[in-house]
Amino acid sequence: MSDNDVRALIVYESMFGNTEKVALAIRDGLERAVDTDVVRVDRCPASLPHDVRLLVVGGPTHAFSMSRASTRADASSQGDVVMPAKTGIREWIDGLAGGSRRAVVATFDTRVTKVRRLPGSAAKAAVRALRRHGFTTIADPSSFYVDDSIGPVSDAELERAREWGELVGRELRQFISPIRRHPWRRSA
Numbered sequence: 001m002s003d004n005d006v007r008a009l010i011v012y013e014s015m016f017g018n019t020e021k022v023a024l025a026i027r028d029g030l031e032r033a034v035d036t037d038v039v040r041v042d043r044c045p046a047s048l049p050h051d052v053r054l055l056v057v058g059g060p061t062h063a064f065s066m067s068r069a070s071t072r073a074d075a076s077s078q079g080d081v082v083m084p085a086k087t088g089i090r091e092w093i094d095g096l097a098g099g100s101r102r103a104v105v106a107t108f109d110t111r112v113t114k115v116r117r118l119p120g121s122a123a124k125a126a127v128r129a130l131r132r133h134g135f136t137t138i139a140d141p142s143s144f145y146v147d148d149s150i151g152p153v154s155d156a157e158l159e160r161a162r163e164w165g166e167l168v169g170r171e172l173r174q175f176i177s178p179i180r181r182h183p184w185r186r187s188a
Ligand SMILES: Cc1cc2nc3c(=O)[nH]c(=O)nc-3n(C[C@H](O)[C@H](O)[C@H](O)COP(=O)(O)O)c2cc1C
Pocket: 013, 014, 015, 016, 017, 018, 019, 020, 059, 060, 061, 062, 063, 064, 065, 071, 072, 074, 075, 078, 110, 111, 112, 113, 115, 116, 120, 146, 148, 149, 150, 151
């Protein structure tokens, strides 16, 4: 699928830079199927461009869910952060314009390896929020693991993220291709 009228957008939140690395690895995998932009959540407008058919949203798991202003402030007190604590994916999803629902969605998060058995995932919370806003999902939410709260994220996890990006790209291709392969069906 190299059509110019189809693009993917990855919107990510990251405090210590790990989710940012994961977002870039997912982009590398997704680009095998579709042109993909990666945008930090505090720089992303509330309305998606018309040609964005896939929206991928990711952020760090904070207190078993998506971050809040209080948990981001907590993170800022723990180490150097790569983005301001003001906006996270929770607030961005809540503010998304209705016309954006043309895109299908997939979500991911980062979590700490040591507590991987604990429940609670920003990706699962994000997908629930997006469904409440009327979006259709095309892949299960996925978690990628960091060694400790501030990282690092291993090369193996980044490779897993790249592979997940490829998988989501294949799902998008399948989602779109029946209409493209059989345009006559639209008028039947
Ligand atoms: C306030 C706060 C709460 C956190 N809560 C959780 C949690 O409930 N579960 C978990 O696995 N990791 C938790 N973590 C670790 C984060 O998931 C980790 O810092 C994040 O994945 C790193 O990504 P980033 O560098 O993109 O911010 C928490 C971190 C902070 C700062």
